[in-house]
Amino acid sequence: MTTPKLNLLTYLPAWSWLKHYNKQSFKSDLLSAFIVIAMLVPQGMAYAIVAGLPPITGLYASVLPMMIYALIGGSPTLSIGPVALISMMTFATLNPLFELGSSAYIEAACLLAILVGLISLLLGIFKFGFLIRLISHPVIKSFIIASAVLIALSQVKLLLHIPLKIDNLPNFFYSFWQYKEQIHWPSLIFGICAILFLLFVPKLLQSSLISRRFNSNWINLFIKTTPLWLIIVAIFAIQKLGLIDLGIATVGAIPSGFPPLGLPIWNLDLVVQLLPGAAMIAMVSFVESISIAQATALQNRRELNSNQELIALGLANISAGVSASFPVTGSLSRTVVNADAGAKSPISGFLSSVFIVLVSLYFTGLFYYLPLVVLAATIMVSIWKLVDFKPFIETWHYSKADGIAMWITFFAVLFIDISAGLIIGVVTTFILLLWRISRPHIAVIGQIEGTEHFRNIHRHDAITLAKIISIRIDESLSFLNINSLKEFIIQEVSNNSSLQHVILNCSSVSSIDLSAVETLEDINIDLGKLGIQLHLSEVKGPVMDKLQHAVLLQQLRGKVFLTHYQAVAYLKQQMQQQELSKSHHY
Template structure:
């Protein structure tokens, strides 16, 4: 069983049969048709030779089928990772040069190693530091930058840049060099693909096509665009008239090789490889979990790290670029009926056959067609409405999201995502350093306790029940001390303070010292400290300390138990002294 955890194919392979094989093979045919133009386009986006995209769609798919846990995830080049690859290599080598290719291959290998190590150490939780608003903002901004970067191919001009400002300046400077036949080709392809995305599926269903067939055909429109524009370019000799084409693509499968061992290059690319690894994993596992839930299946995030890491190692050792799970391809794979990861392996065979047999035709494929396919694909990533939704719900998350978008658009993808992560962690620390707390009282006639400022509840002048709505750790330990002592100073008659710990999942060493200090300071003031609703794991850790032994008060099972015991005690004391004491709202 332990071996099957690291080799997930051992779980589904014994049950593999002819019916499942047919379903996987049919899905693979459809995904192969879709993946060929995508692979070429994303290699172009990364500044790499087109065959690199094809190479990254062969061995990685086979390795993921062996080590991945998602049954329908389709691994390969994707737009965001291609953009991050180009950004990581910026300034290190000239796009298209042998040194640039060496860097891209090394990025794939380094990303693979990072992911495998993270998986073996079960560090999948680290991806949680990328909050959803940050990821959403990063993907939106990346989609805009990617679309802008492809306008040079639509216009037939040379304009470089890795952010919106540089790209805009470059395009404006080349406005006099616009190549109108290329514009006609690019805009025509773009319009066709947009029309197919929005109108083809309803049209097919109107003519009697089933939901599944109509969806698959509409998503396969890019392959038709590739075929038609390639034939037109070849037949009319448009390459000789200035329309830029992919050019010669070496036929045959890639050779296996080791990456560069230059220590300096490894150091320069480490941060880029780390960001590619984390962003790629977050995107991949999100898609995998979404599709798995539809079939009531389960994926293991830690094993997904290993599966994705092995895929990237396969890409790097076979001349490919960094890869991850693609949303659109995975959805098509799912809708086409793929039942096991073997569909990915079959897709790899289809890409391998295309690499061997179709490369002469690919030479006449216009770059404007690939650019149009990229723009249409990334248009689904742009979600500016998320800014409004986030602002309405949380101004703090909005700040992190906006900073990510602005820096990604105006500076670089690395700066954007690092700023987003930094702001998310910093704002989390700020929020939890001043945790919400409330003095609670008993809802009359019940065992429930609510905030005295929000509800009509019973309180006691000598008993204060303070609910802490956050785990206690070094960042908020001092705040808790101040909160308790302020409460005591405002109620001179106070004899008992009860900390209601229902929301406390952790008490670290710093918070423990603060609780000990609170206990001593309250004791010196003649006030007892009590705890209630302490969770089992927290109580287990406190049991190993002297806090419970030295506690001036008691530990109660529930807030109601504490209320009943302490109010009764004070009532008995008051009666013994013949002093009237009222309990009221």
């Protein structure tokens, strides 16, 4: 017997599509890269500011990570780079530890990216990707919405040009009250104009007046690159119209050149301090990235390996850490634009990173007069679309437990901080899950006339027998819920003095633990003392395997039946024979 060899090519998905790559695909990827770069440059710099880092680090974060993902990732259109949520989490992790903008802060951001990458990489290699998916969708939705509120509010300090604290709502409002007299009105007016530009220019271009005169493809291209046009207009206004004399803060000098490569200083104490934040960022970045990648994979009919995505995301973050930037993940907005622009392969992301290098080398001087309020406006307009309270209402109507988890997460993020809010949301979800499991749905079932089917007697007009009670529990049996079943049986037995048989329908029981087995043994003994037999029906294979190693089957006063219909029919026939025997005896 030969041992299978490890095929390293399975960790390089690029090998499969590069063999079939052609000139036509390259043209499509090149066009999509041009369009994405128009979004990526302003977004990258803006998200770096959200993370509390120099704008240039946002460009650095878009170079090596995208190249790495192009080779190792599985999605043809996923755009890896800085995003608002991860930038905000980076800020929340580092701000309490270091002075904003200091060299120690920047070093720690690089180290944080490497830690995020190592966590993701190890989880992917050892196929523990499922652990990250333990966060429920309602909690993730709530977390993103609450974080979007904080991210939008974090940009108010740039609009007002005052030092607001934005780790939570109480601190935000308290700091606003402290500095409200120092509001810089020219910055606020310029920022409002930028927001209006981003909101209404696309609507104007989509109006019938414009759409009739120009080609729709050119209009769509202009709409997608609106942030870039805003930057051009803003730089012109500041530089040529003399608005810089009003005191509007600009990006200033940005160093040009290729992203500097090197490992940040490793400090064990610092690693321990950053590890909780890195774990939270790794968890959220994977959930966000895999959700986007799965959506595009479904549309393109491609397979997607979640563990491979973890490996790709891990290596992308490590590359971000060694290239003087901060944690990255998949961007929804850029991925959608990339897909709509016709990207055929990850080469589009690779080309985007090449263009970023060219910008970093030769064009950083163009951003000297770029107002910071324009970057703030870009973030606020893009992120505010995520603030939608409909999911809260819909979830509450569907499930009160999930609704409670959503609201708790939302308020925890807003009133404590991002990381604590996520942890509280996850813990709340598990508490509510345990509460639900401990209160399983248990029903008395009866036979539907003319069929072999048994249903809940409170939902259907079903036939029952006075001496036989059929009970179905719709949950796997464990120490959490077995006592609820015992209490239910006790109540039903107490209400029926003529009862002779209890049939436990196990069709919904997929597993059973030792506590549940031992409690069933006690129930069997207690019923036996009352002259009542306990029977089991429709026991699944894995559950029967467990029962084979327990004494329950040897002590069981009743029988185990393949179907519930057979159980009722057998017991019914047995009771009829007993009645007939008694009548003959008399």
